Amino acid sequence: MTVALTAEGLHTYYGKSHILHGVSLEAAEGQVTALLGRNGAGKTTTLRSLMGLTPPRDGRVSTFGTDITRWPPFRVASLGVGYVPEGRKIFSNLTVGENLLVPLERPGPWSPESIYRLFPGLAERRLNRGRQLSGGEQEMLAIARALLLNPKLLILDEPSQGLAPLITREVFRIVAKMREQGISVLLVEQNVRMSLEIADHAYVLDDGHIVYSGPARELAADEARVQSLAGASAEEWNPAS
Ligand SMILES: Nc1ncnc2c1ncn2[C@@H]1O[C@H](COP(=O)(O)OP(=O)(O)O)[C@@H](O)[C@H]1O
Ligand SMILES: [Mg+2]
Numbered sequence: 001m002t003v004a005l006t007a008e009g010l011h012t013y014y015g016k017s018h019i020l021h022g023v024s025l026e027a028a029e030g031q032v033t034a035l036l037g038r039n040g041a042g043k044t045t046t047l048r049s050l051m052g053l054t055p056p057r058d059g060r061v062s063t064f065g066t067d068i069t070r071w072p073p074f075r076v077a078s079l080g081v082g083y084v085p086e087g088r089k090i091f092s093n094l095t096v097g098e099n100l101l102v103p104l105e106r107p108g109p110w111s112p113e114s115i116y117r118l119f120p121g122l123a124e125r126r127l128n129r130g131r132q133l134s135g136g137e138q139e140m141l142a143i144a145r146a147l148l149l150n151p152k153l154l155i156l157d158e159p160s161q162g163l164a165p166l167i168t169r170e171v172f173r174i175v176a177k178m179r180e181q182g183i184s185v186l187l188v189e190q191n192v193r194m195s196l197e198i199a200d201h202a203y204v205l206d207d208g209h210i211v212y213s214g215p216a217r218e219l220a221a222d223e224a225r226v227q228s229l230a231g232a233s234a235e236e237w238n239p240a241s
Contacts, residue, residue, distance in 0.1 A: 002029035002064075004153045004184035005050065005081075010059035012042075012049045019045045020056065021208040027153065027201075029064075032175065032185040034195040034216060036229055037205035043188045044086050046205065047157050050186075051083050052076050063153060077104055082151030086158050086188075088142040092131035096122055099130060099141055100148060108150025109181075115144045118174070136167035143174060153184045160191045172198055192230040196220035204229065 005027040012020040019042050027033040037043055048054040050061055055070040062068060068076050077083070091099050100112050116123035119140045125133060133141065139159055146154060156175065160168040168191060176198050178185055189195040195216075196202060202219045204212035212219065219225060 003027070004029045005063045005186060006061070007046070007050060008060045010046065010049050010056040010061070012045055012054055012056045014045075014054070019208050020049060022059070023049075023205070023208065023210055024059075025203050025210060025213070027184055027186045029184050030179065030182060031200040032179050032187055032198055032216075034199035034202045035186065035188045035205060036190075036192055036195060036202060038229070039190070041205045042208040043205055044157055045208075047083070047085075047155055047186075047188060050076075050155065051081070074104065077149060078106070080106060080149065080152035082146035082149045082154045084139075084142045084146045084154070084156045084159060086161065088138045090130045090133075090138055090141050090145070093129060095127050095129050096133070096141055097126045099145060103145050103148045105148060106150045110147045110150050112148070115147060118147075118177075119144055134167075136163050136170065139163065139167075139171055140174070143171075147178075151183060153186065154178055155186045155188075157188045158190055159187075160189060160194070168194065192226055193220075196226070 003026050008024050010020045010023040023046055035043055035046065045054060049056045052071050052073045060067060060069045063079055063081055066079060100115065121137060122140055122144060125137060130138065159171045163171065172194050175185055175187060187195060187199065196219055199216035202214065202216040203210055
């Protein structure tokens, strides 16, 4: 089994706050790996550590066999690691089409044309500005932007956050499709049940420690554990908007 990404013993701090306490994980090539855990567990910090946005003080990160520990984010991206941050971070004053001109381009099948075929809704909104899009459309645009990098590994931070159930399904369908296309996926989610439906492997992070690692199917069958994870999350939360 080839490994898309390996993290070993990450210790990450914000100033003096010690957030990650030796986090180790692996994302297998061609699989969806879910990283779950309650709010504040350190999921986003883990992704930021992997991407070089908040470099770990201790520990190693490698992707497809290259050691990328403490590399700046643009260099990590240039190896084919696409990152869709929490909260989407699209440019609200640029149009959809302009947002898609921003990313670093790497050769491969994904181009604005193939993106518009995958997301017909975005094609219709091509001339609309980011701020005019619905939450679901913004998420699709954020994913589309990461795809233009033609990533070998796609890292997603809570793509379903704040989306209505139907749109959430659509986002998960896209994630499954990425795997079909041979892209490895590392998925951080609060929607525990849906994540476990599509993931191959799952990790649970709690208070900066990995407390579970195993097949997603196995975790899904542990109803008590799923309950406690899902109950502690915003899974049921849907904004009125
Ligand atoms: N920029 C920051 N400065 C200081 N503390 C932070 C910062 N970002 C997050 N934290 C703290 O780090 C911990 C982990 O946060 P985070 O990684 O965002 O968790 P999650 O994504 O699992 O909800 C939390 O206690 C949070 O308050
Ligand atoms: Mg987070």
